[in-house]
Amino acid sequence: MTETAAILPKAAAEEARRPAWLRRLRYLEPSNLLWILLVAALLFLVAVPIGKLLIVSFEQQGTGAFTLSNYATAYGRARYLEALANSLMLGALSSLLSVIFAVPMAWAVSRTDMPGKGFTWAIVMGAFIMPPYLGAVGWILLAGPNSGFLNQAWTWLTGLQAPLVNVYTFFGLALVIALHSFPLIFIFVKSALDLVSSEMEDAANILGAGTSTAMRKITLPLVWPAILGGIIVVFLETVALFGTPAIIGIPARINVVTTQLWQFFEYPVRVEVAAAYAMPLLLITVGMITVQKLLLARKGFVSQTGKGGERRPIKLGRWRWAVLGYCGFVGALAVVMPLMVLLQASFAKAWGRGLAWSNLTFENYAYLLFRHEMALTSIWNTLWFSAAAATAAVCIAVLVAYIVARKLVPFGSALAFLAMAPFVIPGIVMAIGFYAAYAAPPIALYGTALIIILAFTARFLPIAFANSAAAVRAVHPEMEEAARILGGGRLRTIARITAPLIIRSLIGGWLIVFIVASRELSAAVFLVGPRTRTMAVLLYDLSEAGNFEVLAAFGGLLLALTLILVAIGMKLAGRDFMLRRN
Amino acid sequence: MPRLTLKGLSKSYGPVKVVDNVDLTLQEGEFVCLLGPSGCGKTTTLRMIAGFVEPTEGSISMDGEVFSAPGAVLPPERRRMSMIFQSYAIWPNMTVAENVAFGLKLQKLSSADVRDRVAQILKVVQMSHLADRYPAELSGGQQQRVALARAIVVKPAVLLLDEPLSNLDANLREEMRFEIRRLHDEFRITTVYVTHDQSEAMATADRIAVMNAGRIEQVDAPHLIYARPRTRFVAAFIGRTNLLAGHVANGEIGLDGFALPTAQLGEAVPDSARPILLSVRPQSMALHRSRPQAHDGRPVLSAVVAQRTYLGESWDYVVHPQQSGLQLRVTAPPLQVHEVGEAVWLEIDPQQIAVVA
Ligand SMILES: Nc1ncnc2c1ncn2[C@@H]1O[C@H](COP(=O)(O)OP(=O)(O)OP(=O)(O)O)[C@@H](O)[C@H]1O
């Protein structure tokens, strides 16, 4: 021991003899350089597109002179204002419907002895991973006013010609959206309910409150912030949604903000007006997310109740079958029925002819896979754009998360803020920002794969960051310090200790980004060129063409891809890896 | 040459000086405890020694070489120290043996050497049978042993421990306290041990450095820290005591209601007129029902019992000497029962009185 200890400090003595600035350089950690690079990357990905969007909204097309005329144009026609009002009403209606779907299910799964909880989970998961525009196509097949299956069955049963249901209505549109948004509220409310211990209700019971009084006075107020938070999220998702309103709303002549933005991008492209028109969307999102943060940060709600005591499921008696029936009903509407008609149509010569051997064909798939000029390319594009974006997002996110968590640089929280900022930027607004900033010369990325990958990276950075930050936080700094004091340098410590401890979570995060990127429509639709179409965009193109059999088959391909990815994710990162709340 | 020297060491976070001008010297093989209340800067001091925190003033040197000074900190990995953390920081992705082998592999030892040394140290900490377990499968005490083995196996020049026992239950804590001292007696590694538990410090340390508000108040052997506290804080923080303010004049210490000849005290008191602070431990006084023989001319005062608490091993009485405003705590054996309000005689042993200031 003595001899080893005696050799060592020589190094330190040499260090001490060097000039002070040299010593500083020697001890300088590479993290400072990295910090600068990360700031640059985040500015490029987040700040510049949004800044450019703001600037462009005040510029005259061509000259770039300051003007307010874009705003005058954007808000000068009744049709445009009506679209704005439609978006708000649509958001309100679909969040209301989502609450009606989700809250009873969440309560049943979390607090009661309802059977079939695994089945209910599967429904929620299914509704969550099914791309919303696919559900929209399914519902067109189900509830199209003339040939929709439900209406055909109705006519067959009653002899009446008038359709039973019509998807091409405002309510139809809201319903289809809600059927894919309710999982968000379900997740919020269930995790809040999971924290309410039976003892809290017992405490109310012992003071004389009956079961329903306890539920009204104790349980509901405790989860109310979660419900409200869920409503806000669904509202914002709906307002920013492009696919479903485009597929159902445009034929139904229901104009909303996102479809109106799309029209501003029809030839001749009016980015300036689109930028001005996108501002309310941005402001509403920023405002409501702030409200939500304030709501959930308030004291005295479920998050503060800590590890509640014992939890006993409420006995429902005969009612449990009724509750399960309700869950099944929602599942049928959201997942089972749309999927069945899509599958049927994808294998049909003509979907309206129903299930029959004479109607069966593999031609739709064969056409897409072997003869369609874009289908295979779009699959390949989707895979590699999503993989590249997921990789970039996770790399940036884990670096930022690590630097912030270990306080390696001053003002690390500014990095974290930039990484989280896209959370409050609707995808469609992000896309317009990217278009404004990078589509035209001098950068001229329009139609390239790069601009889509960058937009996806920016859009999903918050998901990756939340995931990485949680992973890094889970590694106690002493884990690393223990390695350093035993002789491991910072890089070796990261490679040998930190990386193995966080890699699983990072893979989980990578897969989530990959999956959401692979089905992303609104950010892609504004940025794709003829050769860079993704599956989601091509699916939208096909829906405009109106060939539902081919469309359904392509949807089948997209769904198969998603399912494979989700299966891999569940295997690697756990059953509920996509539903975890960050 | 001392092994480890802290000279004028300070650390400020913004305007707050959390470590303030600390001087401390450890000889080779010495075991020193940093003892102090929560938030007094123990961990910060230890982490400066380890190289995780840069000092704002002063220096740390080992074997005469400067390791840390403002602006120049040798990184932890080049200090040849090892450390045991409050959270143990056992790497959950490695087995017990891999955890212990980590530091040795970094020293580029041959794999046969690594295997031998790991096996040897695991035997010392009685963990051989669990070498292939993962940390999640170990109890708290076993994880603690792994942390000890991992830190000791590299034969560090200095071993640092930050409240290593605070996460263990009371029985295990006592057992591990002796284990740590046993390992120190076996390997003689120079050790800095941080704790806020005085009995832990007493049981393990060669010397205790008592810290308060970033400063070291006193460094001494455990029994001297107890018997001869040098500051008001140390006297009050270690054990229980009665602090009496008095005045020295003409070979006597004047206290509230009575006086003590300076010659009776166990330590010399310079005979100049000045205020003085005495620490009188409850154990250095006795209660009697009738006036005792005042042997050696010990002071005897008549007093009244004001309060009592039974502590199991002893009685804790608060008595009130007559013609005095003092309240004194006195310890008595379990069978010596006095009622509240009873008149008693209080005998003081001046040899055990400490002059604090
Ligand atoms: N990185 C930091 N930034 C600002 N203040 C700090 C930092 N680290 C420690 N402090 C402050 O320095 C003081 C001393 O902290 P330290 O951890 O050294 O105390 P301690 O003696 O180890 O206490 P404990 O017994 O609770 O572990 C505390 O008041 C703490 O709040």
Ligand SMILES: [Mg+2]
């Ligand atoms: Mg501490």
